[in-house]
Amino acid sequence: MKQEKAFVKEITPQSKDFSRWYIDAIKKADLMDYTSVRGCIVFKPDGYELWERIQAAMDQRFKDTGHRNAYFPMLIPESFFQKEKEHVEGFNPELPWVTEAGGEKLEERLALRPTSETTIGQMYSQWIQSYRDLPVLINQWANVFRWEKRTMPFLRTSEFLWQEGHTAHATEEEARQETMQMLEIYREVVEQELAIPVWKGKKTPRERFAGAVDTYSIEAMMKDGKAVQAGTSHYLGENFAKGFDIKFLDRDNQLKYVHTTSWGTSTRLIGSMIMVHGDDRGLVLPPRVAPTQVVMIPVGPAKLREKVMEQFDPLFDALKAAGIRVRADLREETPGWKFNEWEMRGVPIRLEIGPRDVDKNQAILARRDTGEKVAVVLDGAVQSVKDLLDEIQQNMFQKALAFREQHSHLGIETLEDLKEHIANKENEQGIPGWVLAGWCGEDSCELKVKEETKFTTRNIPFAPPATKSTCLACGGEAQDTVWFARSY
RNA sequence: CGGGGUGUGGCUCAGCUUGGCAGAGCACCUGCUUUGGGAGCAGGGGGUCGCAGGUUCAAAUCCUGUCACCCCGACCA
Numbered sequence: 001m002k003q004e005k006a007f008v009k010e011i012t013p014q015s016k017d018f019s020r021w022y023i024d025a026i027k028k029a030d031l032m033d034y035t036s037v038r039g040c041i042v043f044k045p046d047g048y049e050l051w052e053r054i055q056a057a058m059d060q061r062f063k064d065t066g067h068r069n070a071y072f073p074m075l076i077p078e079s080f081f082q083k084e085k086e087h088v089e090g091f092n093p094e095l096p097w098v099t100e101a102g103g104e105k106l107e108e109r110l111a112l113r114p115t116s117e118t119t120i121g122q123m124y125s126q127w128i129q130s131y132r133d134l135p136v137l138i139n140q141w142a143n144v145f146r147w148e149k150r151t152m153p154f155l156r157t158s159e160f161l162w163q164e165g166h167t168a169h170a171t172e173e174e175a176r177q178e179t180m181q182m183l184e185i186y187r188e189v190v191e192q193e194l195a196i197p198v199w200k201g202k203k204t205p206r207e208r209f210a211g212a213v214d215t216y217s218i219e220a221m222m223k224d225g226k227a228v229q230a231g232t233s234h235y236l237g238e239n240f241a242k243g244f245d246i247k248f249l250d251r252d253n254q255l256k257y258v259h260t261t262s263w264g265t266s267t268r269l270i271g272s273m274i275m276v277h278g279d280d281r282g283l284v285l286p287p288r289v290a291p292t293q294v295v296m297i298p299v300g301p302a303k304l305r306e307k308v309m310e311q312f313d314p315l316f317d318a319l320k321a322a323g324i325r326v327r328a329d330l331r332e333e334t335p336g337w338k339f340n341e342w343e344m345r346g347v348p349i350r351l352e353i354g355p356r357d358v359d360k361n362q363a364i365l366a367r368r369d370t371g372e373k374v375a376v377v378l379d380g381a382v383q384s385v386k387d388l389l390d391e392i393q394q395n396m397f398q399k400a401l402a403f404r405e406q407h408s409h410l411g412i413e414t415l416e417d418l419k420e421h422i423a424n425k426e427n428e429q430g431i432p433g434w435v436l437a438g439w440c441g442e443d444s445c446e447l448k449v450k451e452e453t454k455f456t457t458r459n460i461p462f463a464p465p466a467t468k469s470t471c472l473a474c475g476g477e478a479q480d481t482v483w484f485a486r487s488y
Numbered sequence: 489c490g491g492g493g494u495g496u497g498g499c500u501c502a503g504c505u506u507g508g509c510a511g512a513g514c515a516c517c518u519g520c521u522u523u524g525g526g527a528g529c530a531g532g533g534g535g536u537c538g539c540a541g542g543u544u545c546a547a548a549u550c551c552u553g554u555c556a557c558c559c560c561g562a563c564c565a
Contacts, residue, residue, distance in 0.1 A: 010500080019559075027499095038556070093563070115565090148564060149489060151557095156564070209565095217565095229565060266565050299524045336525035343525095354524055364524085454561095488565095 011344070013280045015429070018224040022275060023153070028344045029283045031270070032153050039151035039158030043267070046291050046345070047154075050270050051161060053289040055141065057193045058163060058265065061185045067137040067165060072119045074143070075110040080118035083243035087117065090210020094146045096158075112145040117211065117236070117262055120166045121244035128168060128258060131250050135178070136168040154271030155228070155488050162266035168246060168258040172237070175259035179235045182263040183216050186231035189265075194273045195286040195397040196220045197404055198230055199483060201459030204439070206446055209262075213237035219458045219483060221404045222275035225431030227458045227485040230272055233263035271488075276400050277369075283346025284368050286396050287389040293325040293349065294385055295342045299335045300354035312353050315363065315381055322382045324389070326351075343368060348392050349385060369396055407433030410466045415473050418453055418484075434458070434485040438468030438478025445473035449484060458483040 010028055012020040026032055031047030043051060059069070075098060081088040091114045098110040113119065124136060145159050165182060169175040183200055190196050198218035208215040212234040220230045240246070241257035250256050277284040287293050296316055298308045312328070319326040327347075329338050335352070342350055352364040363381050366373045369392050376384040412418050412435045425432045435455065439445060449472060450456050464481040471478050 017559090023558080034557070036556075090564090144565090146564070149562080150564090160565075162565075232565070264565070268565055302523060305523090332523090334523050334525085334527055336523085336527085339525050341526080352524070356524075 011280065011282055014223060014278075019152075021278075021280070022271075025278050025282045025344070026153055026274060029346060031274075031283075034153075037158070039148065041153050041157055043161070047270065049291040050273070050285075050289055051267055053291075054189070054193065054265075054269055055163070057189045057289075058185070059139075059141075061189065062139050062163075062165065065137075065181060065185070067139045067167075069141060070138045071140055071142065072116050072123070074113055076113050076116075076119050078109050078111060080122060081111065083118065083121075084211045084240055086239075087211035087243075091115070091146075094148060096145050096147055113142075114144055114146050115262075115264070116140060116142070116144075116164055116166065117240055117260075118244070121240045121246060121260070124166075124168050124258070124260075125244045125246045128246055128248050131170050131248055134168060134170045134248060134258065135174065137165075137178075138167065139163060139165040152271070152488070154274070155268050157267075160267050162264050165261070165263045167261045168241075169261070170248065170250065170256070170258065172235075172259050175237075175261050176235050179214070179216060179233045179261045179263070182261070183218065183231070183233040186218050186233070186263070186265055190218060190220070190230050190269065191397065193286065193288045194269060194276075195288075195393055195400060196230065196272060196276050197397065197401045199459060199461045200463075201461040201483070203232075203459055204446060204457045204480075204482070206443055207457060207459075209234045211236060211239050212262075213239065217459050219485075220272050220276060221407065221434060221485070222272065222488070223278070223403070224275070225407050225433040225485070227434065227483070227487040228268065228272045228275070229458070229487070230269060231263070231265040234261060236260040236262060277396055278346070281340075282344030284396065285346035285348060287348045287393045290346065290348050291325065292327045292342075292345070292347050293389055294319060294327070294351055295338075295347045295349075296326060296328045296351045296353070297335055297338050297342075298328075298330065298354070299352050300356070304355040308353055308355060308358055311358050311363075311378060315351075315353070315378065318382050319385060322386065324382075324385060339366075349388055351381075351385070367392055369399070404434075407431060408465070409433060409435045412437055413468075413470060413472070414475065415449060415452065418449070418455065418472065422453060422455075432486070434483050435472075436461075436464060436466060436468065437472035437482060437484055438470050439480050439482045440471035440474055440476045441479035442471075442474070445471055448473045454486050455484040456487055458485050458487060 011024040014021045030044055032044055033042045035042055095111045141163050143159055143161050147158055148156050151157050167178050187198055187200055190198050198220045200218050203215040203217055214235045216233045217229045218231045220228050238257040240260050246258045247255050298312050316328050348368050350366040357363055361378050362375045363378055364373055364375055412421055422432045446457055460480045460482050468478050468481045
């Protein structure tokens with residue numbers, strides 16, 4: 001955008017204070033509001049609709065791969081947590097408890113679920129008897145609670161909405177396949193619908209889910225260079241099966257533990273999408289999930305409005321009939337005001353029609369991602385809009401990909417190099433981004449990097465852009481090539 | 489949870505140091521003129537000053553407590 005004249009004074013520029021920008025942008029876009037409960041937000045209609053669209057895209061794919069939705073209770077008895085040692089240790093600090101009900105103290109206190117492995121494990125132990133009962137492929141759309149010390153709208157709140165899949169299988173191989181299949185679905189939805197490029201990979205043991213054998217993730221880079229874990233998929237092995245006694249009689253008449261998986265994505269995807277695509281004017285929404293894809297605004301003198309509306313109204317109907325999420329802004333405000341308003345909200349295309357356009361049998365399409373305006377003939381406007389929506393979706397992904405490449409550093413071999421890199425970037429007001437480096441596999445090396453640079457291991461990518469042979473921290477032989485970054 | 493900051497009409501904030509009628513801009517309502525990148529004039533409505541105590545003749549202002557939000561750290565999707 002060339003004529004960058006700070007039209008929107010209410011939004012702090014990204015370069016000045018990224019967190020401030022984020023809060024300003026989501027408030028101006030009317031996605032959420034704070035409530036009187038700490039860390040809990042309202043998802044206002046536009047914010048919630050983003051979630052509904054993500055939900056729809058995911059849900060379709062879950063069902064296509066044989067999963068079904070179910071719903072389990074939000075309250076979990078304390079004793080359930082004790083059954084998996086790592087799990088209880090991992091979640092205990094952030095559980096809210098119900099200790100009283102009906103005016104009486106409860107005999108056993110109940111936690112507001114942070115995730116449902118325990119409740120579901122308990123049920124699976126009753127449902128599964130034979131290999132004929134397997135696999136169990138269930139997903140749940142729910143709210144969960146994690147009393148985090150520091151909250152941030154969408155990205156980290158005390159209560160959030162998510163999806164958690166829980167499956168049980170007869171063999172490790174099948175469970176591992178499921179884990180990978182779901183990770184791939186996450187990649188597909190996030191890249192295709194949200195236009196966010198991600199790295200699929202495996203988490204290091206330190207970053208693993210409490211109670212998992214292996215945790216995998218997709219990781220995305222925000223515009224401030226920090227990382228967000230956009231989805232996770234866990235192979236839980238027999239850990240929960242043993243804790244909850246989930247056994248089945250196999251074909252060979254042997255009693256065996258099932259192998260379970262779990263996988264989740266949350267409303268944090270909304271925050272990621274905003275931080276990946278947004279700019280100083282506010283949100284930039286990918287067309288596939290944008291609540292409003294096209295906003296139509298009539299322009300020109302009021303006395304000529306009637307003539308404009310003769311073209312405007314049929315075009316609105318035609319767009320709507322074509323399945324495009326179109327909205328007409330006929331309010332009394334000036335056009336300039338409306339332009340800014342819808343740009344803040346991130347609507348992909350603005351369609352303007354004024355008297356001059358009517359004379360030329362055309363409409364103006366202004367795209368949010370580039371700021372570019374083009375004139376299209378009225379007759380073919382519906383197709384032009386469809387094509388442009390596709391193009392914007394593609395362009396947004398490509399832009400995000402290019403940004404990620406630009407801020408991914410492959411040539412940093414030692415901790416000293418990394419510190420120097422960070423110092424340099426900070427001096428020039430740049431962002432340190434991500435660093436691909438070797439890791440020997442030692443916990444202590446990972447911790448050392450974290451303590452000295454705040455960079456943590458994001459994941460061990462399945463298809464790294466390069467392979468490293470020495471450990472970033474100790475210089476010893478590298479066991480893995482890992483993405484290091486600061487993260488949300 | 490530690491350090492720092494902020495809570496005053498819907499929003500952004502001034503007023504607080506030195507207690508004395510609760511303000512401005514934007515937004516909102518009415519009317520007229522306007523409308524191709526945040527229009528103008530005129531009139532109007534709206535606030536128990538985050539909450540709870542205390543000091544005082546009198547508290548947005550002073551004291552104590554508490555809650556929320558923001559920023560920076562330790563924990564996390």
